[in-house]
Amino acid sequence: MLDLHVLGTASARPTTKRAVSGSVLACPEGLIIIDPGEGFQDRFTDARRHLKSELGTPRLRSRRVAAVLLTHGHLDHTWGLLPWLQTSGLDGRTEPLVVAGPIDAHTFDHVQEHGFSSPPPEGLAASDVWRQMRVWHDLGATKELLGYPITWRLGHVASGRWMDVTPDEAVESTPVWSPAGWVEHRLTPIVSRHSVPSCGWRIDGPSTALVVSGDTASPGLESDLQGPDVLVHEATYLEEHADRAQGHLHSTAAGAARTALHLGARGLALTHFSARLAEVGSSLGEAVAVLKEGVPCVALNDGDRLTVQPDGAVHHLSRGDVGWEAMLLVEGRR
DSSP states (O other), rough: OOEEEEEOOBBSSSSSSSSSSOOOEETTEEEEOOOOOOOHHHHHHHHHHHHHSSSSSSOGGGGGEEEEEEEOOOOHTTTTTHHHHHHHHTTOSSSEEEEEEEOOOHHHHHHHOOOOTTTOOOOOOOOOOHHOOOOOOHHHHHHHHHHSSSSEEEEEETEEEEEEOOOOOOEEOOOOOOTOOOOOOOEEEEEESSSSSEEEEEEEOSSSSEEOSSSSSSSSOOOOSSSOSSEEEOOBGGGHHHHHHHHHTEEEEEEHHHHHHHHHOSOEEEEOOOTTOOOSSHHHHHHHHHHHTOOOOOOTTTEEEEEEOTTSSEEEEEESSSSEEEEEEOOOOO
């Protein structure tokens, strides 16, 4: 089973009800963090505490996190990582970790030729994922200071070129991969379209699949793989601001719905809502109007979960003061 804990559903900046991006995916083999924006370690701790009310549900233990997946380098998706890394070390973590994210072709060639710790090319944006990884490393994200090793995984998604960088070497790798020791789940970057190098991430289990978009225009995500059981897609804007969405290479809720149909997703979950939206009922309504009755859709709130059962059934779990209330979103395959 895949169990996605959605710990932030705001875009760009937090609101009184929504934090910025950050999710944790749990499966029987371990945990994966996706886009840990600022304040992530507090939200991770809160989610772990809230799970104590759910008997039989695996706990979110930092030492079980095998990988961190970044969709791009904007700070509302990345800047909570270093504090979480340091807290994990203080908690006694010793297990190795992979941090993966997309870069452009020029940066990929530069790192491959000059090495991970080389000075960045002139004019390289602060949002570049490799540049941020170098900063985290310089600020203490090393085995000597954390107590556990990190492999920095960098890729140019469109060409399928990836490399794994450690203090000793940079080794070419494959776009589809699994954390060390995992045999039943694989991770695949998916081409997306944003203002900086970006990708979505697909997580496949033995009989299940889930895709998280990150920030992307619509159309944006491209994949030849079979449609996922559920697509978690950004819905920053309403259609009345479609020109603004296109200008910033973000998506509207209707655009997210069109992407879900394009990918053949069996269900859609909307997230990453603009702070200008007082409520997200209009976003859900616009998506449903595009999907009609073909694909079920839900708007996520902070603390919600999405579970994908082995038969493909997807449940949306709404977080309450104690525990979660489950609703069937996608029926199991017949």
